[in-house]
Amino acid sequence: MKVKKLYELAKTVRSKNAGVDRITFDIIFKEQENYKLVKKSKALSIKTVAALYGIDESRICDFVEFDPAKAIKFTIQRDRPSGSFGDSDIFGCQQYPPLLDLDIEVG
Amino acid sequence: MKKKEKLRIICPNGHLGFACTKEESFYIGAQTEPDYYCCDSGSDDIGPVPLGNDSCVSPRKWQVHDLELMLLAARKQNVPMIIGSAGDTGTNSKVDSYVDIIKELAVKHQLKSFKLAYFYSEVDKEFLAGQMNAGVLIQGLDGRDNLTRDQLDVTNRIVAVAGVHPFIKALENGADVIIGGRSSDAAVFAAPALYHGFSESLAYYLGKVLECASFCAEPYGAKESVIGTITNQDVKITAMHPDQYCTIASVAGHAMYERSNPYYETFAGGTLDMSNCKYEQIDKKTTRITGPEFIPINGKIKVKLEGAAFVGERYVGIVGVRDPYTIKNIDKVVDWARSQAAQELDGEDYQIHYHIYGKNGVMGDLEPIKEIKSHELGIVVEAIAKTKALAKEAATIGSRQIFYARLPEVKGTAGTAAFLFDEVLPGSPAYRWTLNHTIEVNHAMDLFDLREMIIGGKKLSLPRKEANK
Numbered sequence: 405m406k407v408k409k410l411y412e413l414a415k416t417v418r419s420k421n422a423g424v425d426r427i428t429f430d431i432i433f434k435e436q437e438n439y440k441l442v443k444k445s446k447a448l449s450i451k452t453v454a455a456l457y458g459i460d461e462s463r464i465c466d467f468v469e470f471d472p473a474k475a476i477k478f479t480i481q482r483d484r485p486s487g488s489f490g491d492s493d494i495f496g497c498q499q500y501p502p503l504l505d506l507d508i509e510v511g
Numbered sequence: 512m513k514k515k516e517k518l519r520i521i522c523p524n525g526h527l528g529f530a531c532t533k534e535e536s537f538y539i540g541a542q543t544e545p546d547y548y549c550c551d552s553g554s555d556d557i558g559p560v561p562l563g564n565d566s567c568v569s570p571r572k573w574q575v576h577d578l579e580l581m582l583l584a585a586r587k588q589n590v591p592m593i594i595g596s597a598g599d600t601g602t603n604s605k606v607d608s609y610v611d612i613i614k615e616l617a618v619k620h621q622l623k624s625f626k627l628a629y630f631y632s633e634v635d636k637e638f639l640a641g642q643m644n645a646g647v648l649i650q651g652l653d654g655r656d657n658l659t660r661d662q663l664d665v666t667n668r669i670v671a672v673a674g675v676h677p678f679i680k681a682l683e684n685g686a687d688v689i690i691g692g693r694s695s696d697a698a699v700f701a702a703p704a705l706y707h708g709f710s711e712s713l714a715y716y717l718g719k720v721l722e723c724a725s726f727c728a729e730p731y732g733a734k735e736s737v738i739g740t741i742t743n744q745d746v747k748i749t750a751m752h753p754d755q756y757c758t759i760a761s762v763a764g765h766a767m768y769e770r771s772n773p774y775y776e777t778f779a780g781g782t783l784d785m786s787n788c789k790y791e792q793i794d795k796k797t798t799r800i801t802g803p804e805f806i807p808i809n810g811k812i813k814v815k816l817e818g819a820a821f822v823g824e825r826y827v828g829i830v831g832v833r834d835p836y837t838i839k840n841i842d843k844v845v846d847w848a849r850s851q852a853a854q855e856l857d858g859e860d861y862q863i864h865y866h867i868y869g870k871n872g873v874m875g876d877l878e879p880i881k882e883i884k885s886h887e888l889g890i891v892v893e894a895i896a897k898t899k900a901l902a903k904e905a906a907t908i909g910s911r912q913i914f915y916a917r918l919p920e921v922k923g924t925a926g927t928a929a930f931l932f933d934e935v936l937p938g939s940p941a942y943r944w945t946l947n948h949t950i951e952v953n954h955a956m957d958l959f960d961l962r963e964m965i966i967g968g969k970k971l972s973l974p975r976k977e978a979n980k
Contacts, residue, residue, distance in 0.1 A: 406772075420768065420769050421554065421556050422769055423652070423653050423770075423771075423947060425652075425653040425815075425944075425947055426771055428770065428771055432760070432762070432764050434760070450586065458876065458877065458880065459877070465771060466771045468773060470767055473757070473763035473766065473767060474760065474764075475763075475767060477767050477772075479771040481653075481654055483638075483876065484556055484943075485944040487558025487560065487942070487943070487944070488559070488822075488941075488943045488944070489822055489823070489825075489893070489941045490864040490875075492872055492874075493873060494556070494557070494558045498874070499874060502878075502879045502880075
């Protein structure tokens with residue numbers, strides 16, 4: 405089975421606040437083919453994402469495959485609101501990097 | 512209301528004043544003579560501190576720069592200019608500050624007289640307490656519980672997030688310039704479209720796609736202008752920067768930016784359903800969108816409330832570690848420092864958080880890499896307490912005791928930490944978001960106080976006090 409890293413297939417991988425209580429993650433593809441490959445591989449799912457970030461699946465409050473933008477999107481509940489004492493990413497924009505190295509089976 | 516076949520709105524910046532508007536693409540857009548100049552100037556991204564202590568994260572100079580560009584262009588054409596969420600948080604003092612800037616700019620440029628409308632969004636705690644006593648539920652958003660009296664009582668400042676209503680009211684009153692308190696980003700653009708008779712579905716979509724300016728274009732480049740055009744059939748969005756393009760991918764991609772779900776967006780008064788949106792590239796720089804659907808709320812209008820509460824005064828210490836054995840045992844070192852603080856500050860109310868950069872300083876518990884691979888660590892020791900003196904003491908002990916950590920096999924016995932400064936630094940006070948809720952209102956204007964004034968005339972001058980500022 406041939407394997408590629410997610411960063412080799414996706415155009416954009418990002419995270420950002422979705423309001424003060426949640427962080428949303430976008431994985432956007434340029435090529436339809438890559439988008440389909442990643443969807444088919446099932447490497448990105450509520451289960452895999454929860455395992456990767458070490459959180460309970462119940463903290464993932466949305467998981468959407470968004471065809472018009474060739475994108476996969478999921479959202480997690482923060483452990484505390486943005487900017488609370490002890491929060492170190494007020495904008496939530498540096499929480500995506502663990503996704504970059506995800507292994508994707510490409511056939 | 513003037514019914515129009517087509518309305519063109521320019522958006523120069525996704526958060527006016529937070530970083531300066533880029534002028535080249537703004538002037539390219541202004542040359543096409545748009546019907547409205549609209550921009551949002553706030554965000555809850557900046558954390559709870561600015562709302563809590565009524566401060567601003569944008570320098571006044573940048574705010575003036577961006578307001579000046581828009582005001583001069585709009586007045587030159589004699590078309591309206593609309594700003595939402597003045598001064599990052601949209602609190603009353605920030606609305607006043609923007610009103611002052613507009614007045615000063617009118618004098619500076621000797622502008623012909625125009626009507627300025629502005630509205631306040633702050634909500635009185637006593638009013639909310641009264642509502643709660645009367646049985647009105649203040650419902651939690653995004654998984655939050657409904658508001659309790661305790662949470663309300665500790666909250667320092669609350670703003671209501673305006674929908675289109677105060678802006679439309681101001682336009683009906685003939686406003687040339689509108690300065691809004693806290694507002695939904697999209698309302699700033701949807702309001703003029705609704706005022707001119709376009710459908711809610713397309714008007715709210717127009718607002719949604721325009722709110723972050725060039726974030727809906729590619730390649731990435733912030734603070735560049737885009738123009739949205741609404742007709743009775745569609746919305747078109749065009750990038751103004753010579754090297755940026757609004758593509759199907761960039762426009763559809765923007766629909767999901769900063770929100771949990773790309774298909775739905777809720778405003779005061781209803782929800783925009785984007786699940787049947789169709790995107791077409793109609794020229795190199797323009798994408799056309801059809802098919803959004805606005806679903807009005809069934810029952811009373813719900814208005815979003817944001818509130819922040821004081822948690823404590825804050826000091827931070829900055830400490831480096833280079834010794835490999837100390838790095839390997841950093842958790843024990845931190846435990847030691849914590850235990851020393853606990854001994855010395857026994858019975859005191861304080862908290863210390865260790866941000867350990869090089870280990871998991873950025874991601875905290877979400878960090879999947881558990882093994883430290885760095886040859887040095889940067890530790891930010893964040894301490895809070897009710898008084899500055901206690902926060903300073905906690906930060907000092909929490910930092911300094913890293914230096915004195917007792918590890919059995921450490922080679923360096925003259926201190927296990929490098930201090931950037933041999934002191935701790937005062938930080939902004941700590942606040943937390945206590946309100947991310949909604950409240951039902953009888954009338955859409957209930958929480959918003961709209962006012963107006965005529966600016967200018969023949970000889971413009973400021974009152975002595977303001978002129979001396």
